[in-house]
Amino acid sequence: MKVLVSACLLGENCKYNGSNNYNKKVIEFIRGHEVIAVCPEVSGGLNVPRKPAEIVDGMIMTEDGISVSREFREGASLALRQALDEKIDMAILQSRSPSCGVNQIYDGTFSGKLIEGQGVFAEMLKTAGIKVIDVEDI
């Protein structure tokens, strides 16, 4: 099986704050499978570290009101293209991210409040018919 994984879950320091979300369960889950690691935000040209962003009325914004929608959407499109080219069987994505979140995202107020929803990359994968799993559902 070919599995696409949010790169931060594999220990890559691509998170907005320069760290990662290394997850042992993911490492165990993918053992014996072919793995494609992607970070759509880095693919979109954003730096590490970078300002945190949330989805506000369909736009992806930093707390100080700068739109990073173009970078997020371009990065997600590039990562989707990679997923399709590689013919992945499924994706395991980091929770709550405005790119990778599958079940919930932050509500756009930068107050830590969660709402039902998904990140832009997760949404693109789902729309393309690819099976997407939130890492917390493994």
Ligand code: SF4
């Ligand atoms: S965009 Fe996805 S892969 Fe990149 S740091 Fe955020 S959650 Fe991890």
